[in-house]
Amino acid sequence: MSQFLEQLLNALVIGSFYALVALGYSMVYGIIRLINFAHGDLYMLGAFFGYSALLLLGRISLGSGVTGVLLAMLIAMGMTGGLGVLVERVAYRPLRGAPRIIPLITALGMSLFLENAVMVFKPWGASFRVYPVTLGRAGFDLFGVHIGYAHLAIFAMALFLMVGLHLFVERSTYGKAMRAVAFDLEAAQLMGINANRMISLGFFLGSIMAAAAGVMAGLYYGQINFLMGFIVGLKAFTASVLGGIGNLPGAMVGGMLLGVLEVFGTSSVGGQWKDVFAFGALILILVFKPTGLLGERTAGRM
Amino acid sequence: MAMLELSGIHTFYGAIEALKGISLKVEEGEVVALLGSNGAGKSTTLRTVSGLLRPRQGEVRFQGQPIAGLPPDEIVRLGIVQVPEGRRIFGPLTVEENLEMGAFLARGQKARIQEDMARVYDMFPRLKERRRQLAGTLSGGEQQMLAVGRALMARPRLLMLDEPSMGLAPNLVQFIMQTVREINQQGVTVLVVEQNARSALRLATRAYVMETGRITLEGPAAELARNEQVVAAYLGGGR
Numbered sequence: 155m156s157q158f159l160e161q162l163l164n165a166l167v168i169g170s171f172y173a174l175v176a177l178g179y180s181m182v183y184g185i186i187r188l189i190n191f192a193h194g195d196l197y198m199l200g201a202f203f204g205y206s207a208l209l210l211l212g213r214i215s216l217g218s219g220v221t222g223v224l225l226a227m228l229i230a231m232g233m234t235g236g237l238g239v240l241v242e243r244v245a246y247r248p249l250r251g252a253p254r255i256i257p258l259i260t261a262l263g264m265s266l267f268l269e270n271a272v273m274v275f276k277p278w279g280a281s282f283r284v285y286p287v288t289l290g291r292a293g294f295d296l297f298g299v300h301i302g303y304a305h306l307a308i309f310a311m312a313l314f315l316m317v318g319l320h321l322f323v324e325r326s327t328y329g330k331a332m333r334a335v336a337f338d339l340e341a342a343q344l345m346g347i348n349a350n351r352m353i354s355l356g357f358f359l360g361s362i363m364a365a366a367a368g369v370m371a372g373l374y375y376g377q378i379n380f381l382m383g384f385i386v387g388l389k390a391f392t393a394s395v396l397g398g399i400g401n402l403p404g405a406m407v408g409g410m411l412l413g414v415l416e417v418f419g420t421s422s423v424g425g426q427w428k429d430v431f432a433f434g435a436l437i438l439i440l441v442f443k444p445t446g447l448l449g450e451r452t453a454g455r456m
Numbered sequence: 457m458a459m460l461e462l463s464g465i466h467t468f469y470g471a472i473e474a475l476k477g478i479s480l481k482v483e484e485g486e487v488v489a490l491l492g493s494n495g496a497g498k499s500t501t502l503r504t505v506s507g508l509l510r511p512r513q514g515e516v517r518f519q520g521q522p523i524a525g526l527p528p529d530e531i532v533r534l535g536i537v538q539v540p541e542g543r544r545i546f547g548p549l550t551v552e553e554n555l556e557m558g559a560f561l562a563r564g565q566k567a568r569i570q571e572d573m574a575r576v577y578d579m580f581p582r583l584k585e586r587r588r589q590l591a592g593t594l595s596g597g598e599q600q601m602l603a604v605g606r607a608l609m610a611r612p613r614l615l616m617l618d619e620p621s622m623g624l625a626p627n628l629v630q631f632i633m634q635t636v637r638e639i640n641q642q643g644v645t646v647l648v649v650e651q652n653a654r655s656a657l658r659l660a661t662r663a664y665v666m667e668t669g670r671i672t673l674e675g676p677a678a679e680l681a682r683n684e685q686v687v688a689a690y691l692g693g694g695r
Contacts, residue, residue, distance in 0.1 A: 327556065327560070327563045327564075330549060330553050330556060330557060331557060331560055333546070333548060333549060334546045334549065334557050337546050337547060337548055337549075338544050338546065340508060340540070340544070341540055341544035341545075341546070342546075342557070343507075343508065343527075343528040343529060344506060344508070344528060344532065344537070344538050344540055344544075345532065345557050345558050345560050345606065345607075345610065346528075346529045346532030346533060346537075346560050346561040346610055347529060347557065347560050348527070348529045
């Protein structure tokens with residue numbers, strides 16, 4: 155029982171990261187049918203922006219407390235959001251209307267570009283960076299298991315962001331306009347909706363979710379590296395396919411499910427099998443239910 | 457000055473010249489019909505006006521102002537709104553949300569949106585009954601009503617309808633045409649594209665006939681309805 159609880163909490167935290175990153179994959183796919191393979195690198199960049207923000211905030215002695223962490227997260231989200239919009243603007247928009255394979259290859263190129271740019275950027279570099287803030291061990295005991303407040307806070311924050319995004323997309327005028335563009339870009343334009351702006355908004359929202367996950371991952375694992383987005387990106391892509399790509403609740407469910415699968419899978423057969431579970435799940439879902447778990451239930455693509 | 461004026465428009469799809477020098481005029485308050493068979497270039501003409509396509513040559517003027525090359529949302533802002541062929545309503549959004557999207561440029565102006573929505577529901581009570589329903593579940597006729605209502609939410613000065621009667625039962629065609637007439641009587645200028653020439657000529661004041669990217673005939677609707685060529689080609693001639 156105690157082991158189970160501990161694993162469950164880990165699964166929820168890791169699943170939150172996958173889910174937050176998966177949202178961006180799904181949202182971008184929903185709007186412009188592009189699998190943005192550079193998306194995992196935005197998660198990595200979010201972690202690095204958070205790292206630098208924490209260092210800077212540390213100099214004005216704001217860096218360690220809850221306020222500092224939240225502030226750093228906001229800064230990282232803003233920077234990464236802007237960067238995501240920029241990536242779309244320079245790399246994908248000029249290819250709108252081109253055969254789909256072309257922006258896909260561009261996305262792979264963008265991914266390599268971002269990774270290598272971080273690697274050669276002096277303050278960040280190629281080696282592992284230790285996150286300036288580590289999570290406190292404070293918490294409480296439940297059935298003999300130590301539950302860290304920090305872990306709960308990560309999960310709660312992820313949940314808060316996901317619910318916020320969901321409400322925005324479902325209820326706000328801009329969210330509805332984004333869904334309208336996703337469903338029928340031309341018809342949306344005929345209603346006076348600036349499709350390019352909605353596409354930018356999709357990239358912005360996806361990127362800030364990834365950045366939040368990146369900062370939280372930095373805090374959780376304690377170290378970051380310019381390649382950290384690669385595997386997480388693939389896993390989050392798996393999660394979005396698992397839930398039904400283009401479907402936002404599906405991406406959240408898929409991410410959580412993948413976290414659970416991975417943590418419980420590896421705890422029973424060993425850590426070296428970790429990636430086998432995730433990508434095995436991808437293959438199974440593609441073979442048996444390519445629309446994903448929630449892929450058919452909704453009429454729309456978002 | 458005409459409300460809408462196209463002069464010498466050439467529009468291409470890749471290497472294919474779909475419009476080969478179209479010139480036409482729509483005066484304020486008119487209902488103008490654009491007739492012709494499949495592939496004549498009627499939809500291309502509307503898509504060129506609404507900014508979905510950019511003409512390679514020629515000019516589009518709206519109230520004297522050149523608009524060719526403006527993005528579609530700017531053109532909607534000027535008061536030109538198109539009801540696209542095949543309705544193209546937003547299936548995963550509710551009926552009410554579809555109407556809200558029609559008023560996208562007026563977002564935030566709650567009173568105006570409420571007022572316009574009430575007017576649309578007045579015109580199409582069926583939509584009011586189904587306001588919370590996903591638009592994708594509506595019948596074809598209801599979807600056409602929604603497409604027209606959604607366009608009205610943008611407060612058009614020039615309403616362009618692309619095949620509004622397509623796939624509808626005769627009594628629904630009549631209802632839609634009657635509604636378009638009412639909309640016109642409320643001061644909205646109308647440009648309607650139709651393959652159903654009979655009902656379009658009944659509705660319109662003037663009409664143009666298109667063939668393979670060119671305008672071949674034009675004149676008052678009543679006159680065209682008696683024209684032998686038109687009768688033979690589009691009105692099931694000989695009868």
